[in-house]
Every structure is written in C-alpha cells, then in structure tokens.
Amino acid sequence: MDKDKFKVLNRYHVVFLVQNVMVGTSILSLPNRLSSMGYSQWWMPLLFGVIANIVLIPMIWLALKYRDDHLFAIHEKLLGKWLGKSINIFLVAYFVVIIAAVCASYIQLIQVVALVDRTITGPLIILLLMIIYIVNGGIKSVARFCIMAFFLTLGTVFILKWGFVEGEISHMLPIFNFNAQEFYTATKNGLMAVGGFELISFYFPYIIDQRKALKHASLGIWLCVLLTFLFTFVSVMFFSEWQLKHLIYPVLNLFKEVELSFLERIDVLGITLWVFLILSTTAAYLWAAKRGLDSILSTAKSAHLYMIVIAVYLVVQIPFMQEFQKLLFERIFYVMYVMFVWPILLCIIHVMKPKRTRG
Amino acid sequence: MKKIILLLFALSTFFTVGCTREGQRSSVEDLALVSSVGLDYVNEKEIRMTVSIPQPMGESPVLTEVYSVNTEMIQEGLVNISSEADKMIILNQLRTILFNEEFARSGKVTKVIEHFYRDSTIGNKVRLVVVKDKAEEVLRADYPENEHMDAYLNDLFQPKLHNSFSPFTSINDYISDQESPIYHTMIPYLEKKENSLKIIGITLFNDEKMIQIITNQESLLIQALKGLEKLSPIAIKFKGNEQDQQLFVEQIENDLKVTSNKNIDSPKLDISLKIEGVIVEYKGKRDLSKSEENKKIEKEINKQITKEIEDLLKKLQESEVDPVGFSEYFRMYHKGKWTDELTMKVMRTVEYNVNVEFKILNTGTLK
DSSP: OTTSOSOOBOHHHHHHHHHHHHHTTHHHHHHHHTGGGGGGGGGHHHHHHHHHHHHHHHHHHHHHHTTTOOHHHHHHHHHOHHHHHHHHHHHHHHHHHHHHHHHHHHHHHHHHHTOTTSOSHHHHHHHHHHHHHHHHTHHHHHHHHHHHHHHHHGGGGGGHHHHHHHSOGGGGOSTTOOOHHHHHHHHHHHGGGGTTGGGHHHHGGGBSOGGGHHHHHHHHHHHHHHHHHHHHHHHHHHSOHHHHHHOSOHHHHHHHTOOBTTBOOHHHHHHHHTHHHHHHHHHHHHHHHHHHHHHHHTSOOTHHHHHHHHHHHHHHHOOSOHHHHHHHHHHHHHHHHHHHHHHHHHHHHHHHHHHHHHO | OHHHHHHHHHHHHHHHHHHOOOSOOOOGGGEEEOOEEEEEEOSSSOEEEEEEEEOOTTTSSSSEEEEEEEESSHHHHHHHHHHHHSSEEEOTTOOEEEEEHHHHHHTOHHHHHHHHHHOTTSOTTOEEEEESSOHHHHHHOOOTTOSOHHHHHHHHTSOOGGGTTSOOOBHHHHHHHHHSSSOOOEEEEEEEETTEEEEEEEEEEETTEEEEEEOHHHHHHHHHHHTOSEEOOEEEEOSSOSSEEEEEEEEEEEEEEEEEOSOSSSOEEEEEEEEEEEEEEEEESOOTTSHHHHHHHHHHHHHHHHHHHHHHHHHHHHTTOOTTOTTHHHHTTOOSOOOHHHHHHHHHHOEEEEEEEEEEOOOOSOO
C-alpha cells in the first residue's frame, strides 16, 4: 500500500532509523576498542556524538539541494555518468562487505556463547531470510522494525544496574589521562560505533518533513550516543584496565554479572536478544545496497535484493582465505570514515559546478 | 505460487538445519554437569583435579559422583574424566572452585583462573575458595547434616549479612584484582572440621602467590574500609578496661570517607568511618539505659575500633599488601600510567589518620 507512495517516513521513523542502524554490534566491543585510553575512555562516546552531529550537517545540506534523489543519483548528477556509476559500484560492494561483517561477527559471537557445538550455516541462512523479509516491505518496513527493535532491546539497559552497583566510580578520574598516540588509536578504532547515520543520504528523499530532518536525525544520534555512553561508563566502572584491554566483548561480561532469582546465565538471553539490533542495522544497509544496484543497472527489480543477499552469504562463507576475510572485515569500517567526509567533498563540487557552467 | 515455494523453501531449510549432525550435539541426559572443581598440588607440573557432579534424584545410588585425575592441563583432565564418567563433562553449571593451600602458595592459581575466565560457558559467579588440607577430601567427604554436598558448598559462599566479612571472591573479582596494580586479592580460607566446613580466615595474595592468612575480624575491617555499607555483627573485646569486658554489636551501618593528599611522594590518607549499630549483648559494669553511660561506651568503642584498624593497617603495611586498594585514592589524581611499583611506593610510605565515630542506635527493647 505504502510501496507506491514516495514519501513515507515520518519523524519517528527518521529518529529510530538513525538511532537503531547505529547501534549494531559495536556497543558490545566498544569498551575494548577504546581501551588504549584506559579509564579515560568513558567520555569518548560523547565526543563521537559531537563528531557525528557535525558531519551530519553537510549530508543534510546536500540532500536538501537534491530533494528527490538519493546519494547514488546525486553521484551520477554531480560526477558524471561513468565516474558516478563506478563510485556506486564500489559503494554497493562496500555495503555487501559491511552486511557480511556485521552478520559474521554476530553469528560467531552466538556460536561462542550459545550454540557451541553447531555450524553457523543454519543460523546465517535464517538471519539472511529475516533481513530479506524486512527489506521487502521497503524503507518504511525497515523503519518500523527499527522502532520495534529499539523498544524490545531497551530492557538490556537494565542489566547495567549490577555492573553499576558493583563498580567503582573512582575509575572516572583522572579524566584526561592519555597521550596523543593513545587518543588517536582509540578514535580510529572506536569511531565506527557511531557509523550508520550516514545512510540518511540514501533514504532522505523518502522523508516527509525534510526541513526538520536535521533535527530528527540529531535526536537519533544523541539517543544512540546516550546508550553507548551508558554502556561504556558502566564498563569503565566495573572492569579493571587489564580487563578492558583483554576482554573482546566486555559488555557480554556485564551481562554475566546479572543475578536474578528466577533466571541464570542471562548473558545467553541478552546476546540472543541482540539479534533485533543486528537485523535492523543490516536491513537498512541491505535496503541501501539494493537501491544502489537498481541505480547501477537503471532498473528496479526485486531480484537485485536476492543477488545482494547471495553475495553476502558467499562473503561470509568463503572457506579459504580466512585471513583475508578477517582483514577485510576489520578494515572495511575505515571506509565508513571516508563516507563521513565524502558529502563535504560533494558539497564543494556542488558549489563549484554552477560557477563553472556560468564561466 | 511463488510465495508458497518460498515458504516451503524456508521451512525445509529450517528443519534440515535441525537435522544437521555436524560436531556433537548433545542432550542433557548425556551430560555430566560439574558443580565443583577441586585442584590439589602434586608437583611443579601436575595438578590433582577432582570434580563433583550432583546426580538427579533416584537415578544413581549416590547423590554426588566424584572423580579425580592427575593432569597437567585443566581441559585435558576434564576429557580424561569424561572417559571415566561415561558422560560428557561440561562446566556450564560450575559454582565453586577449590584450591588447596599448597597450590595457592605455588602461584599457579592465576593461570588456572584465566583458563576458566576465558571459557564463555562458565558464569562469572563461580566462587573461589582456598582449602586448608586437600580439596579432594572436602569434595569426597560426607556431611550428614547436608545431604547434597554441592548445595552445601554453594550456600556457604552466598553473600548473607552474617558472613559479610568474607570477600566472596568470584572469578571476575579474582581477575579484576589480580591483574590490576591497585588491589591485592583476598580469597576465603576453608577448613574441613569433622563433619562440617568452616571459613576460618581469609587468605591474602601478592604477586599471584598466597602469602598469608588473616582472621575473619580483620577481614571484616577491610570490608568496612572498602566501603561496604552493611557490616556483619562484631564482637568487641576490651582489654585493660575495668568497667567493660565485652559487647556485641548488630545491624551495623557503615559510612566511609577517605581523602588523600594527592601526593605520591609523601602520601597521607584521612580515613573516617561513621558507624551505627545496636548493642545486643553487653558484659560489664555500666548501666546502658543512662545516656551519659551510653556516650562513654561509645567513646570506648571508638577507641577500640580505631586501634584495631590501626593495628591492621600496620600489619598490612609490614607485609606490603593492599587488599583495600588505598592506592586508588592516589591513582585518581595521578597523570600517566599507574604501576605496581607506584602502589608499592605508596604502600610503604603512606601515613594513615584513622577516625572512627561510633553511634549506638539503641540497646534492645528491655530497660
């Protein structure tokens, strides 16, 4: 019904699309990624929030200039057909790898925690089928799923209580205890925690109230930053510096601290509940990748969706080249940082262009 | 039609996934859920490992199966026991890990605990205990008062108000304290007496090795200095005091304030404890229903607790351990990396200024 209508996203959809796509798996390992800064890392998510919010401005500005085009179309308009298309091809490949990286890291985690003696093929196929199901309904369906996922998983914040009670607030001091090198390493590894909001350049044309999109998207960013901040804060309170450095998923260990009289091993429950966040993140990326393939091939077919999913499946399941795969999954997130500054470059090109034609 | 095919495809995938038999899928009946592991020192290389497995009611003639094996590595030992126990040994339900004293003193505990900590199937609430003689004997013994040995052992190390002197060290606490330069680890010390078990003290670790044992009373003071809010009951014995001999305080609430001078070169710490409690038993000549007498006894208690704390701090300073983590009050204001050496330096030279303020809430309902 809504599929035929073009503008479908209201303000709540925008807030939660931005917020939930950002969460992903990164919270689980963020305290570890920032560990080069020791205890001083606790305020880093706030800094990331500021960076994200600043980077958001040129994205929205550019999108407002091309109200009915997503970034793939903007590329072709600004950079010409060939250059634009090649960049789009690269972008789609990047999306495929990112979806694969998020799925693989989550499924591996599940295997370590919950499904110790099983292979990952089954869960992976089910996960991918679910994503297809969500994306099939269009961007509004993804947005609705994000809202649902947010409220379903909000309860996990409650588990922080145990870490908060047992932790020590004195770990917060001293606030600025790091050198430039440590700060650089932490930023490089941690900034990806706020990645995801840049997808707004792709679903912007579908937003009803485009003028207020900046406000709503900022709200989404800060909602996510607040959650990330809470998890980092409690992790710093609860763990020693050695643990922050050596535990790959510190948040998983926070789950383990929970003591409920009627339930034990809540970490397994928590980590399986996390699937909602993984689904909403990957669904949004898949939707964007599908749009990309549509624009590259200049036709919109639902077969494109399946092509991308098959590509994702192959990337995750390539049996040889495990080393390469690991490296790829680690490095691919740095492309995200390019995505952050990319719109600024496009804005400059946009400003230059009319002058050139006039001249 | 398309939809039906897709649905059938999804369903068949779902069910075939359930049928895959890759690896070893195991049902609960084939598993032996270990509840306690005991580790005894044999020699530099070998460990004697004992596991106890509680049995479901009516399935086995014994309530707890116990297996022992000599091994060099934990996992290898578990595999060896599996072949003996006709079931697969898994640690998902592990509750207690016991070491004997020799093992703890040999400095091998950290390696073993790290192994358990890495295993994601093990919860973080597994408690650690040091046993006076042999851990194997504790696990193999019969306790007529408590049929289920594992439940007894588990209950013994559950936090309750009356045993809050104990640090209840879990795997997470051990790793957290051991790997941090600030703290020194404490683990409860257990002795098997005839047909029961008793926590007779608390062991202190330094440099991965157990170095000494302190009394429960001293450990209680350490908990108070760590900022525990509700303390277990204290018996106070006055020495060289004609008026008072002994009293017993319950329902103690503790409010701790520590301030440091932020200077590592000449460290000073002001420790002030505000304690409130109810006197439930008193042996002495005073009439506690009079308020002046109450004031006087409060002063006496202040003196006594202050002295006990000062003695304890001196003792810890002499043996160069800091289970309270006082150096944290200096790390908080120190720029740069905090190391073991800095903790040692602070520990050796720190001057304590202890100030205790005791307040009697009431003395019971009798006049």
